[in-house]
Amino acid sequence: xxxxxxxxxxxxxxxxxxxxxxxxxxxxxxxxxxxxxxxxxxxxxxxxxxxxxxxxxxxxxxxxxxxxxxxxxxxxxxxxxxxxxxxxxxxxxxxxxxxxxxxxxxxxxxxxxxxxxxxxxxxxxxxxxxxxxxxxxxxxxxxxxxxxxxxxxxxxxxxxxxxxxxxxxxxxxxxxxxxxxxxxxxxxxxxxxxxxxx
Amino acid sequence: xxxxxxxxxxxxxxxxxxxxxxxxxxxxxxxxxxxxxxxxxxxxxxxxxxxxxxxxxxxxxxxxxxxxxxxxxxxxxxxxxxxxxxxxxxxxxxxxxxxxxxxxxxxxxxxxxxxxxxxxxxxxxxxxxxxxxxxxxxxxxxxxxxxxxxxxxxxxxxxxxxxxxxxxxxxxxxxxxxxxxxxxxxxxxxxxxxxxxxxxxxxxxxxxxxxxxxxxxxxxxxxxxxxxxxxxxxxxxxxxxxxxxxxxxxxxxxxxxxxxxxxxxxxxxxxxxxxxxxxxxxxxxxxxxxxxxxxxxxxxxxxxxxxxxxxxxxxxxxxxxxxxxxxxxxxxxxxxxxxxxxxxxxxxxxxxxxxxxxxxxxxxxxxxxxxxxxxxxxxxxxxxxxxxxxxxxxxxxxxxxxxxxxxxxxxxxxxxxxxxxxxxxxxxxxxxxxxxxxxxxxxxxxxxxxxxxxxxxxxxxxxxxxxxxxxxxxxxxxxxxxxxxxxxxxxxxxxxxxxxxxxxxxxxxxxxxxxxxxxxxxxxxxxxxxxxxxxxxxxxxxxxxxxxxxxxxxxxx
Numbered sequence: 001x002x003x004x005x006x007x008x009x010x011x012x013x014x015x016x017x018x019x020x021x022x023x024x025x026x027x028x029x030x031x032x033x034x035x036x037x038x039x040x041x042x043x044x045x046x047x048x049x050x051x052x053x054x055x056x057x058x059x060x061x062x063x064x065x066x067x068x069x070x071x072x073x074x075x076x077x078x079x080x081x082x083x084x085x086x087x088x089x090x091x092x093x094x095x096x097x098x099x100x101x102x103x104x105x106x107x108x109x110x111x112x113x114x115x116x117x118x119x120x121x122x123x124x125x126x127x128x129x130x131x132x133x134x135x136x137x138x139x140x141x142x143x144x145x146x147x148x149x150x151x152x153x154x155x156x157x158x159x160x161x162x163x164x165x166x167x168x169x170x171x172x173x174x175x176x177x178x179x180x181x182x183x184x185x186x187x188x189x190x191x192x193x194x195x196x197x198x
Numbered sequence: 199x200x201x202x203x204x205x206x207x208x209x210x211x212x213x214x215x216x217x218x219x220x221x222x223x224x225x226x227x228x229x230x231x232x233x234x235x236x237x238x239x240x241x242x243x244x245x246x247x248x249x250x251x252x253x254x255x256x257x258x259x260x261x262x263x264x265x266x267x268x269x270x271x272x273x274x275x276x277x278x279x280x281x282x283x284x285x286x287x288x289x290x291x292x293x294x295x296x297x298x299x300x301x302x303x304x305x306x307x308x309x310x311x312x313x314x315x316x317x318x319x320x321x322x323x324x325x326x327x328x329x330x331x332x333x334x335x336x337x338x339x340x341x342x343x344x345x346x347x348x349x350x351x352x353x354x355x356x357x358x359x360x361x362x363x364x365x366x367x368x369x370x371x372x373x374x375x376x377x378x379x380x381x382x383x384x385x386x387x388x389x390x391x392x393x394x395x396x397x398x399x400x401x402x403x404x405x406x407x408x409x410x411x412x413x414x415x416x417x418x419x420x421x422x423x424x425x426x427x428x429x430x431x432x433x434x435x436x437x438x439x440x441x442x443x444x445x446x447x448x449x450x451x452x453x454x455x456x457x458x459x460x461x462x463x464x465x466x467x468x469x470x471x472x473x474x475x476x477x478x479x480x481x482x483x484x485x486x487x488x489x490x491x492x493x494x495x496x497x498x499x500x501x502x503x504x505x506x507x508x509x510x511x512x513x514x515x516x517x518x519x520x521x522x523x524x525x526x527x528x529x530x531x532x533x534x535x536x537x538x539x540x541x542x543x544x545x546x547x548x549x550x551x552x553x554x555x556x557x558x559x560x561x562x563x564x565x566x567x568x569x570x571x572x573x574x575x576x577x578x579x580x581x582x583x584x585x586x587x588x589x590x591x592x593x594x595x596x597x598x599x600x601x602x603x604x605x606x607x608x609x610x611x612x613x614x615x616x617x618x619x620x621x622x623x624x625x626x627x628x629x630x631x632x633x634x635x636x637x638x639x640x641x642x643x644x645x646x647x648x649x650x651x652x653x654x655x656x657x658x659x660x661x662x663x664x665x666x667x668x669x670x671x672x673x674x675x676x677x678x679x680x681x682x683x684x685x686x687x688x689x690x691x692x693x694x695x696x697x698x699x700x701x702x703x704x705x706x707x708x709x710x711x712x713x714x715x716x717x718x719x720x721x722x723x724x725x726x727x728x729x730x731x732x733x734x735x736x737x738x739x740x741x742x743x744x745x746x747x748x749x750x751x752x753x754x755x
Contacts, residue, residue, distance in 0.1 A: 015397040015398070017392065017393045017394070017395060018392055018393055019393065020309040020310070020389045020390075020392075020393040020394070023309075023388060023389045023392050023393055024309065024310065024385050024386075024388070024389040027384065027385035027388050027389065027415075027419055028381075028385055030416075030419045030420065031381050031384075031385070031419040031420075031422075031423045032423075034419065034420050034421075034423035034424060034427075035423045035424075035426060035427045037424075038423070038424045038427035038428065038457060039427060039431075042431065042442060042453065045450070045453060046448070046449075046450075049448045050447075050448060051447055051448045125434065125438050125439065125440055126438060126439030126440060126441070128441065128447065128448075129441050129447060129448050129449060132434065132435075132440040132441045132442055132449075133442070136430075136431065136434055136440070136442075140430075
């Protein structure tokens, strides 16, 4: 480097730093992953340790349809963000609303399952260790889905009033990172609760 | 040389009515003001936590004392621990990080100024929530008051049956809320350092303070969150009838310990790494030499961060883990002493052959080196699980971790105060009062915490309310308590110095220490926008390059 003559050179080399939104979302995802890890550890640790019933194998049914809904919403939001980056606003809005619908369907599925567990099987958060850990883990995830849906809905409102364009593409990508994270967490929760846990 | 010298704009400060001034402080999103708010709120809680420590020490001054009731004593040690860790140490370190990181990397503010303000107010209001328990802790049940189950709140003590009323709820919510604040600040620090460095400030040219705070922020993301998760579980247990830590329903009290300590031990490193950062800035400047072994310092820090995530169960040797677990955690705990030793070696290497200036900041730094070494050595002793079986839950442990937190963290912090106060206020702290502060605090510290090891070895358990005479503990405890009061006097001298120097201190100018990092290139205190023109750097010591154009560092990179 020819910096021997200039201590503060006037012309900096190419200076390219990552986007702060993406870095911050990555940070949030790391933090959230640690929180989920603790809840997953608690779930696994207490598997089969409940003193009274019902047990997971007696009452849980694998929510395949709703899982497909949530996982495919990751695809739709991905393509929605792509469309926005290429300023195909109409396709963006369509895919965005589809994402919200799929996310909403998933939440409906969780609600149905909880209704069935509570009213048909009498399993509440205070029934036994399974109830405590199950509702906490699945509830924590559902809470994140809800938070994501609220943010998606806000974008949808702005989109429908014509205020989301290429300019907002970077922010939409940050939001889509969050949504992918919520989906990835469901893969873990699904595996732990419905596959390993039964 | 280039004419692009960083301009030093003179801040136009107009006198405003105090209501406007207050409004400005309450609504500020400026990283420097938020940094000062963090630091001032931490000092406030330091005084409160210090008074609680003094109450504990008066109670233990001699055997069969009843200065306070056992209930109050329990509240005092619980509140002392919680306050000092969550509402003194964390905020004050975040305050310095907030203030210094953008200035050191040539940025105009943090990456997310409003998130920054939000995080500060979460932390601060979390502290107020904790202290509101003195008023609201009784709740509807008329039971309880301030939290009194220890700062670990071990299960089942935190459960409804053993902690009725709302005292534990205030504890839980305060930690949850301030934890979210910490996560917000950590994300902000990471985004600032990775995304807002000025041109030329490559990662391997960043001041070590920025590097170490980056590592600290990463650890916050991984270590504070388990505590938040555990607090959510505790809330579920207490309010929704959950059974996470309810042994009667098959729950496990040991799980709480794991969750608490997987937060608790990295937390120690979250607190000490920013102090390493202070040392890595202060020692080179007052030794008039660049830091020795910069890349190794970074590597050692990352190594410490990594290993510190796998040492937590050394707090739990006495609960009866398997011999494999005991061996694993003994080994990891000893291993972490290696990178820490490398750091101490490098600081001494920096001082070696330097023209050392014994300013107050440097005195505190040198004391830090000695005391942190001793704290680390007792740490290695405790890492041996058989040794720990003998001394766990005794005053030896209390002496050990206070040696880390007071002898290490607090001494480093005092050094940082003396070093950066001129930058923050534009006035020098008095060296004369500084020396009084240093020597009084040093004497008080050693009187208290050196001596405190001995009753621990003689079998005095921690957290006991009082003790029988004739066990050989009386004189020792009296000495410990006297030392505590000497430290309190030293703190008063320090606070007096802060206040008097603010009004009467000598003008600091931009660069009172002839230092090398970017914060010293702007006025003291810096203008709201930090840098009129964003600087460009070409070495680790941009101000050295500026002052010595004939022999810049950048020539050797």
